[in-house]
Amino acid sequence: MTDSLPIPDSPAGATQTPADAAAPAGTPTTPVATPGRLLGAADIRRIADEAGVSPTKKFGQNFVIDPGTVRRIVHEAGVDADSRVLEVGPGLGSLTLAILETGATVTAVEIDPPLAERLPATVAEFMPAAAGRLTVTNRDALTVGPATLPQFADGRPFTLVANLPYNVATPIVLTLLERFANLGSFLVMVQKEVADRLAATPGTKVYGTPSVKLAWYGRAERAGLIGRNVFWPAPNVDSALVRFVRTDAAADGTPRDxxxxxxxxxxxxxxxxxxxxxxxxxxxxxxxxxxxxxxxxxxxxxxxxxxxxxxxxxxxxxxxxxxxxxxxx
The missing domain is CATH 1.10.8.100 (rRNA adenine dimethylase, C-terminal domain)
Known part of the structure; x- marks a missing residue:
């Protein structure tokens, strides 16, 4: 797949329909189920300014400014109106809006208090019809479980879709898989090197502890590259998508003990x-x-x-x- 390209900054006060925020050529688009619009570069900077937010290295924050990229992520994740989605690190809401656009229900876990507080207002502004399908939890994703996210404690399958902070991506996915047996799949954007390790096979140079532990739970594969220019601020590393399907079974289909x-x-x-x-x-x-x-x-x-x-x-x-x-x- 080709890397997504950023859209130009929109003039202040300009409106944009979902169709206006089309993905770059060759990028699949998600059918729009909920009216509203996604965030562009100018929107991201305005919201950050209004919320008094500056991207921090502490939380690994790089905000996606391209509607085509977040639609691509949602498409690759297979999210639809019946999906229950956990998003970790929603930031300013770019990916959150793209998930909600499909009609899905979203629980967003955000560690940064100002961002967690701002997210519902952003959804209310850009996609008001979806506001009732969003729940925001201000917590460290490494501390959540069925007790803190009771909406996922019913045993029904849900999926993780997220632009994960690069410095804690592997611990987050392994912790969530351990604590939620009904986390059936995920599609995450991570640093390219992390993606390579998560999807690595035995005998390769990057095969290591994350590769084997993730394989205990199911099958992982690379699902495409993401260019640096779709982020604000642009990171110093490349990004990639990792798709995972839970099986809890050995290669021969035998259930794991x-x-x-x-x-x-x-x-x-x-x-x-x-x-x-x-x-x-x-x-x-x-x-x-x-x-x-x-x-x-x-x-x-x-x-x-x-x-x-x-x-x-x-x-x-x-x-x-x-x-x-x-x-x-």
Missing amino acids: ASLREETFRLIDAAFGQRRKTLHAALRKLVPAGAFEAAGIDPTRRGETLTADEFAHLAAACRALAGQIEEAR
């Missing part, structure tokens, strides 16, 4: 903590004698060659052997 997650992740952390060492050397304090053989894994391999399934098999073998030792006592 959720009780093995902590043990499996402990092995992953240890193996990649010393990734140049063999599994036998890196895991000598965690894996008892006979576990490698029981799991069908060569202990002279390195952790960077193992799939999530193989780490899970090794964790299961360790548990089984520990149980046998305990019974023999």
Whole structure:
């Protein structure tokens, strides 16, 4: 896919229909279900000025100023009027409006108090018919769970669609997948290098802890690049989209044993903590004698060659052997 291009600043007070905010050539557009308009560069700067907001490195804030880009993200995410969407880091509301435009219901989690306070007013101004479908929570996304977001505690599937802060993108997606078993998919924009790691496969240079842990939950893939020029301020790194579908199953379709997650992740952390060492050397304090053989894994391999399934098999073998030792006592 081609990178999206920014639209010119609109004259002060100018109006813009959804059709006016068309995506660049070749970019799919989302059918408009709710009247209103999306934010352009001039809108973003005006709202920021009115709210007394300046993008901060602390929260990794880079605001999207191109309607075509946010529509593209929503299209890639497959959001429609029946979707329940969690958005982390809505910022000034560019992506929020594009999601609401489809008729979806949105819960936005924003860590920055001024931005959280301003977002409902922005939706009321630019897409008033959608105001009743937006809930804003002023919290750190790493602290949310079913107790703090009860709207997602009913077990019904929901999706994550977000322009994630680059410095905490991986912890956010892994934490949300752990705490919400009904988080069925996500489409997130992250730093390109982070996207590469999340979607990496065994044996590649960027395959690491995030790659394996995400694969425990399901399938991830790169879904396109995003140019730097669609942000304000423009970041010093490239961005990319990552699409993920939850399966909670091994490659052969066998359901994951959720009780093995902590043990499996402990092995992953240890193996990649010393990734140049063999599994036998890196895991000598965690894996008892006979576990490698029981799991069908060569202990002279390195952790960077193992799939999530193989780490899970090794964790299961360790548990089984520990149980046998305990019974023999």
